[in-house]
Amino acid sequence: MSVLICVTGRDNTKLMHKLRLSLPEVMISEWPHCTNLSEIEFVIAWNAPQALWAQLPNLKVVQSYGAGVDGIELDHLLPHVVVTRIVDTGLADDMAEYVLTHALAHKLRLREYNLKQHLCEWKPRRVKPYNHVGILGLGELGQAAAKRFLNNGFIVSGWSRTKKSIEGVTSYHGEAAFNQFLESLDYIVCLLPLTVQTSGILNRTLFEQVPAHCVLINVARGQHLIDEDLIWALDNNKLAGATLDVFSEEPLPSEHPFWHHPLITMTPHCAAITDLTSVCEQITININASNEQRPLQNIIDRSAGY
Ligand code: NDP
Ligand code: OXD
Numbered sequence: 675m676s677v678l679i680c681v682t683g684r685d686n687t688k689l690m691h692k693l694r695l696s697l698p699e700v701m702i703s704e705w706p707h708c709t710n711l712s713e714i715e716f717v718i719a720w721n722a723p724q725a726l727w728a729q730l731p732n733l734k735v736v737q738s739y740g741a742g743v744d745g746i747e748l749d750h751l752l753p754h755v756v757v758t759r760i761v762d763t764g765l766a767d768d769m770a771e772y773v774l775t776h777a778l779a780h781k782l783r784l785r786e787y788n789l790k791q792h793l794c795e796w797k798p799r800r801v802k803p804y805n806h807v808g809i810l811g812l813g814e815l816g817q818a819a820a821k822r823f824l825n826n827g828f829i830v831s832g833w834s835r836t837k838k839s840i841e842g843v844t845s846y847h848g849e850a851a852f853n854q855f856l857e858s859l860d861y862i863v864c865l866l867p868l869t870v871q872t873s874g875i876l877n878r879t880l881f882e883q884v885p886a887h888c889v890l891i892n893v894a895r896g897q898h899l900i901d902e903d904l905i906w907a908l909d910n911n912k913l914a915g916a917t918l919d920v921f922s923e924e925p926l927p928s929e930h931p932f933w934h935h936p937l938i939t940m941t942p943h944c945a946a947i948t949d950l951t952s953v954c955e956q957i958t959i960n961i962n963a964s965n966e967q968r969p970l971q972n973i974i975d976r977s978a979g980y
Contacts, residue, residue, distance in 0.1 A: 675965045676713040678730075680705035681720040681739045689718075692954040697961055716961055721745040735964050737957055740948055741765060741815065743974050744868040744895060751976075758960055761972045762952050766818035769865070769946035773819045773891055774826055776917040776939065777807060777861045780889045785915070785939055804860030804887060805829050810875070811866035811894065812838050812845070813980075815946070819863060831855055835978075856883045861891060867980030868895040876900065881907035889915045893945040896921035901932070908937045919945040 677693070677700055679686050686704055693702055703710070705722070711729045720739035727733070727750040736746055738759040746757060779785065781802045790797060807823050809816045812832040817840060820830045824842045831844040833855045838845040846855035856862070862884060866872045876892060876899040890913055892899055901922065907913040915937045921930075924943055932938050960970045974980055 675699075675715055675961065676701040676703070676710055677716045677718065677961060678703055678705055678708055678711075678714045679718045680722040680726060681718060682723070683721060688950060689954065692950065693957065696954060696958045700961060700965075716964055718957055719746050722747075724750055727751055735960065735970065737960055739953065741946075742867055742895065743980060744897075748976055748979060756964075756970060757974050757976055758970050758972050759974055760948055760953055760956055761814050762949065762956070763818075764949050764952060765946045766815050769815045769893065770818040770822035772919070772945040773863050773865075773893060774822045776891050777823070777828070777863075777889070778826075779939070780861070780915055780917075789936065802887070806831070806859055807861040807863060808833065808855060808859040810862065810864045812840065812843070813865070813867075816863075816865040819865060831859070853883060856880065859884050859888050861889050863891045864894045864898050866894050866898060868897050869979035871979075873897050874900050876904070878903040878906060881912045884913070886911050887914045889913065889917070891917045893919045896924065901930075904938075905931055905935065908935065913937075915939070917941070919943055 679690060679702065681689065690702060690704060705726065712731055714730050715732050715734045716737065717730065717733065718737045718739055722745065724747050727747065733755055736751060736755060736757045738746060738757070741760050743757055743759050748757065781804060783799060783802065805827065806829045809820055809830065809832045812820065812834040816832060820832055820840060820843050823830045830842065831846065832838065833846045833852065835847060837847045864876060866875065876890065878900065881903060904916060908916065917939045918932060919941045920943055926932060932940060956971060963970050
């Protein structure tokens with residue numbers, strides 16, 4: 675069995691070391707230093723170059739290095755290729771903590787006081803009375819976030835493709851229910867996968883539908899958001915603020931207006947960072963399963979794109 679690591683934009687020394695320890699019988703190489711592309715059956719991928727896939731005639735499995743699979747060109751894979759992803763309770767916990775913290779930061783006006791501190795201004799104001807959070811995407815991360823909000827006294831609604839029954843969460847599903855879901859939200863959290871259907875979903879039409887005091891928290895992908903529509907919404911009092919962890923281009927170019935906007939809080943794609951040990955365990959399980967022709971874990975639905 676030959677495995678290729680094609681996880682671009684990071685140093686993969688530790689990943690390679692750990693996998694070689696747990697899979698001593700397996701040939702593991704790293705793109706582009708690979709001389710046996712025709713033998714590769716299993717690829718661990720993150721933002722892999724599109725040109726790679728046509729060079730792998732023996733490919734059986736593509737394992738995403740992250741929770742999302744948008745860094746893999748699904749259309750360029752042969753139909754029999756299985757695509758898997760990382761699902762991790764630690765990742766879901768970190769994400770739930772991140773979104774709760776940022777909703778509370780807006781509720782408690784922390785950014786406002788931080789700006790006032792720099793101006794030596796003493797102006798106490800009551801905490802915002804807003805408690806209704808709407809979560810776009812009720813998958814592994816969306817459900818963990820929903821539970822964390824519920825445990826902290828928030829009212830929670832969620833929107834997904836198929837109907838969900840989660841205690842305490844008002845569930846909406848499908849395009850027909852989208853407008854109703856948006857109606858009375860105080861915070862909107864995006865935890866959707868990036869697909870043809872969800873790309874650009876955070877746009878001017880949505881910002882015109884939610885109440886003007888609503889705050890956006892985008893932790894899914896930068897391409898869910900139309901950047902200029904967010905600036906328009908914030909500058910025209912259609913939204914009260916935004917927390918952004920993900921961007922269409924990462925790192926965000928220094929001239930981008932998000933960096934200095936007074937109503938935007940930014941973090942560098944760190945809301946939930948995959949843990950190397952957990953990732954290696956999951957990859958090892960899937961490489962062994964593939965080798966022994968057993969079912970793999972966390973297979974995505976290629977026709978749905980996630
Ligand atoms: P899941 O696949 O578990 O969940 C996706 C959810 O989105 C599901 O509830 C699904 O509905 C819903 N959905 C998908 N398409 C649509 C649609 N067209 N309309 C309505 N709902 C839709 O994904 P995860 O929760 O594991 O991860 C979500 C995303 O979070 C990842 O794809 C990734 O982009 C991002 N992420 C960001 C990180 C960060 O650090 N910022 C870290 C990790 C992930 P249904 O349940 O009906 O299928
Ligand atoms: C992921 C991410 O998808 O880190 O895992 O964004």
